[in-house]
Structures are given as structure tokens and as C-alpha cells.
Amino acid sequence: MSAAPQQGERIGLTPKAKRIAWIVAVVVVIVALGLGTKVVANGSAAAATTEAFSAQAYGKKEFPKVQAAITKRAVDAPTLAAAIAADPTAAGKKYGVNTGAGAGPEFSVSLTGTFGTNASGIYPVTVAGLPQTLVVRVQTGPAINGTDLRDAPGNIAFGDFSNQIDYQNAATALNDQLKKLVLAKVDTASLTGKTVTIVGAFQLINPNSWLITPASLEVK
Numbered sequence: 001m002s003a004a005p006q007q008g009e010r011i012g013l014t015p016k017a018k019r020i021a022w023i024v025a026v027v028v029v030i031v032a033l034g035l036g037t038k039v040v041a042n043g044s045a046a047a048a049t050t051e052a053f054s055a056q057a058y059g060k061k062e063f064p065k066v067q068a069a070i071t072k073r074a075v076d077a078p079t080l081a082a083a084i085a086a087d088p089t090a091a092g093k094k095y096g097v098n099t100g101a102g103a104g105p106e107f108s109v110s111l112t113g114t115f116g117t118n119a120s121g122i123y124p125v126t127v128a129g130l131p132q133t134l135v136v137r138v139q140t141g142p143a144i145n146g147t148d149l150r151d152a153p154g155n156i157a158f159g160d161f162s163n164q165i166d167y168q169n170a171a172t173a174l175n176d177q178l179k180k181l182v183l184a185k186v187d188t189a190s191l192t193g194k195t196v197t198i199v200g201a202f203q204l205i206n207p208n209s210w211l212i213t214p215a216s217l218e219v220k
Helices: 015-035 045-050 055-073 077-086 088-095 164-181
Strands: 106-115 122-126 135-139 195-203 209-219
Touching (some): 077 106, 088 106, 106 135, 106 209
Antiparallel strands (some): 106 195, 195 209
């Protein structure tokens, strides 16, 4: 007759009990993994958010919407200039889009004027009804800089993107579509002396100097 186990003495499991314990442990792990796994159907919104951001696809899809939004928001240049001269803050609230972080508002503007001398793809433009102290310039490429097209509509936010890089790439993609769909149709190297109608956007940094990114440009 075997002796009864003493207090504190470890009792070993039988081989059968060990197998059962091992199986239970495996089942627990499998269940835990199953509970922590999210199944995403192809084509769902959740699936789309896991895909890498394509700036090219974004620009192609969104540029027509941006162009339409800027056209809808655009204020004729003399009216906008007078409002900014009277009170830049009030003009920003009435006509502009707040870009945040202490930066100036983004304005959409329409104008018809005569282009001056090309300076690295940027033309000064003379517009009737504007004060002589106001310098208006339009960038026509080949380099289109800034985030005017992204920011002017007022409905594209940083929170729409996964990170700062995608947010910046979205602005670049819109600029690329501008070059492809608008500026490529114009001889931008030979606009001096031409009368041009523009709808575009600029950020107010200096009330006496506007650098406009066009959303549309038509040579008369």
C-alpha cells in the first residue's frame, strides 16, 4: 500500500491528464486569436482604409471637385481686394477658409487681366479696379508650389488622411492634375501681354501681394 502524499508534496499528472490539459490550452489560444481577429470584407470601407494611399488616384478623383468648389467660392478680385483692405480679419471670416495654426486664410478669387513678364513661371497680372499698391501674381509652372488647391475648398482636412505625408501628397497630387488638365493646354511660356481669365486661390500672407494658384485659366 502506497503512502499518502504528504502536505506540500507535488502530485504529478497522469499522461492522459497531461494530454487533456494540453488540448484545453490550445483551444483557449485559438479562441483568443479568433476574438482578436477582425474580418474585413473586400470592398468595404474598412478594407479601403487599410490600403496604401495613392496620391495619383486621389488627385485624379478629387481635382474636378476642388476645381468646382473654388469656382463656387470665388469672389471677383476688386470686391475681395476692397474687403481685405478694409479689414483682413473680417474679409477672412466672410470670404476665406481658416487654415489654422495661425496661418492666413485661404481665398478663392476670379479675375480677368493682362499678364506681364514671365519670371520663372510666375506672371504679374494687371487687373482693372485693383489698387496700384496691390501686386497680383499667378503661378503657371512648370513648378506649382503650395497647398492652395487642397486648402481653398474648405472641406479637405488633415483628419481625412492617415498621416502628414499623405496629407501633403494629396496637395501635390492636386497640383499635378492642374498641370495636366489645365496648364498643359496653354503655352504658359508665352503669356506676356495676353488677356487671361483666371479662377484660383491664394493664402493671405501679405494684403498687398497675392500669389494665385489657378484652378482654371483661359487665354482670351
